[in-house]
Amino acid sequence: MTLETMPFSKALNAGLRKAMQDDPRVLLMGEDIGKLGGVFRITEHLQRDFGEGRVLDTPLAESGIVGTAIGLAMAGFRPVCEIQFDGFVFPAFDQITTQLAKMTNRHEGTVSMPIVIRIPYGGHIGAVEHHQESPETYFAHTPGLRVVSPSTANDAYWMIQEAIRSNDPIIFLEPKSRYWHKGEVEIEQSTAALHASRVVRSGTDVTLVGHGAMVTVLLQAAALAEGEGTSCEVVDVRSLSPVDYGPILDSARKTGRMIYAQEAPGFNSLGSEIAATVMERAFYALEAPVLRVSGYDAPFPPAKLEGTFLPDADRILEAVDRSMAY
16 A cells, blocks of 8 residues: 545646546646636646646637537547536536536437536635535436546545546535645555545444544544543545435434535535435334535625634534424
8 A cells, every 4th residue: 555645626636636647538627727826726737737728728618618629528638627616517507517517428328428627616715606505406416427536535536636537527526625724545446436435433322424524523523522431423525417326324223313414505405315315215124313514505705704604613513403302
């Protein structure tokens, strides 16, 4: 086992580099990703090392980026598109949902769409409007798209490579607040499949489930709960579509209680879907209803109010107390 410690952002960069080395059909495209290396420097030095023909600085035109990528995929390439910030993906929403997601089905499986769309998403960075959103539900709701979100540097390194190797279009959601957090990366072998959920902390009393940056908050809450005598198990969903329900259901049946936490608003969300599915499939093992902790059903607020809007360990612990009280 070869372990290297690196920030989440550098792990993504290394994963993109490895994918480009392994397959000459892989190319990157997006606003300022070449000479600048992207706003978050995820593609730093890749244009220098692979050339402008494989790392393309595009115009500020998200719909054009995705539309061009669709044509490139039909020509045999494997494009990786960067959307600079989560709130900027909506100009490309039509191309993603009415073209990219449907192209393979429209052609009865004869046309593949090996396209990855990288989207930095979520809060915790004190940014302005359109720069701190959680649009995952729109894409998870769309048949024909796969949606994944790594929470660790190791997952960032491996999941981006696995996404690029997929012949299906993948929305690759990067929790931007994790970019600067370091972690160990296993360079030689992946530790989990692209679409697998994973237990990241064992416990016996309550199951805490989430994705992306929220996994770190859940681990913080679990550590605090342990000090109060409550043992929490934490499950990282990792893949938002399809969802690997095995580890989630196994954990819920073991503890009898489950809480789903997310940054996105709660109404019609991933947490809603997973909560409903667990209630349907593990009802007789539950000691309490599945509870949800989420962002509020309101537009993302100014930066000074994000600490109130986003779920923190205290809000999760309050849900743990409510669950244990049943």
